[in-house]
Amino acid sequence: MTEPSLRGSRVLIVEDEYFLAQELRRMLVEEGLTVVGPVASVSDALALIDKEPSLDAAVLDINLGGEWSYPVAEKLDRRGIPFLFSTGYNESDLPSCWQHVRRVEKGMDDHLLVASVEDILKIRA
Template sequence: MSRTHPQPSLTGRRVLVVEDEFFVADDLVQALTRLGAEVLGPVPTRDEALDLLATAEKIDLAVLDINLEDEAVYPVADLLAAQGVPFLFATGYSQAAVPTQYRHVPRWEKPFNPQTLADALPALLRDQ
């Protein structure tokens, strides 16, 4: 007898997308929207992400590219961590390239399937 697994859902969740590659960001936004998320962004720079965090209402989780137009996203990650917001890195960087203090953060290595990544995000909320 086969068991059906419930479709992952992000209904009512606000998801920040910080990604400087337009097509990756667009595909990810579409995948998140299909799961019912309210997407903030995508924002392509670290400064825009920090500005959005300073002014946005509650954010439930975030997807961060590590390298944004030659700037590291780590200040955004630090602010999210301080606010208790779960996040993951969607990056071309290998695990070895990630600084030690961020090695515990879930990492999706590019290229990845945006829908598969979006489907995994509800588990990030449950792990809190």
Template sequence: MAEMLMEDQRILVVEDEYVVAEAIERTLTRAGAIVLGPVPSVDQAMALLDRGERIDSAILDINLGEHKVYPVVDRLLAQGVRCIFATGNDIADVPSEYKEIARLEKPVDGSSIIGAFKKIDVILGRSVAKLAHHAELRKLRAQLIGQIDTADGIHEPLLAARLYEAVEAIDQYLKD
């Protein structure tokens, strides 16, 4: 029997390929984890998050059908959840704000998953704090875009221009 390396850890699995999801679930269960899911879509992952259950970690595929998993990752990081991508995506295809998330190439094996979670524990504080900060800035950016639309709608071009300057400042910060 596998060593109970992740005993009582609640791990969300977001994967749209059944066979891969099942293999990840088996690996985590053998290591003592409590698996949440697996869920195959962004909508189902968000619904699971809306339930408010404790989640310690997540292993996520980037491509879920026609959607990307990034909205789920943003919510998880904002809650301080450690995340790992299990994907076939090339690192160059991952947006810069997610580059620090551990990435396992498919097909993943059990020891890679367990090893990645152990490695994350070493750098968790720095990475999660930075990524959560970026997620909050992206939310603020979206709010500012809404306010720009409102300012344009009430014919306040100067206000819209000032708000747009704030959006540009956020974009520049996120790019660096």
């Protein structure tokens, strides 16, 4: 269960697989978090970040239909918004500048993903 201080936190989901995005949305909403998105492309994610000044965290798929989500990660990083990668890629597959970012494997169990999102939200709190 999400800590009371984190309830209502706004979490952006950037995921191009519809059913995964909806499942992730469901899990976070059940924990009392507010989901922004989900969006399935880099351009949509960048536009949403500009439109939503009060994001608290984000979950990014690395590969969005063949397009890397690193521009989204860069924008979030510049704004001090913590994020994690939800991906099938190994840490060694990532550029060295992103290897320090928390990575949760796709097909993750619900508790691990929610706990990981809560952990990155604590960075911002």
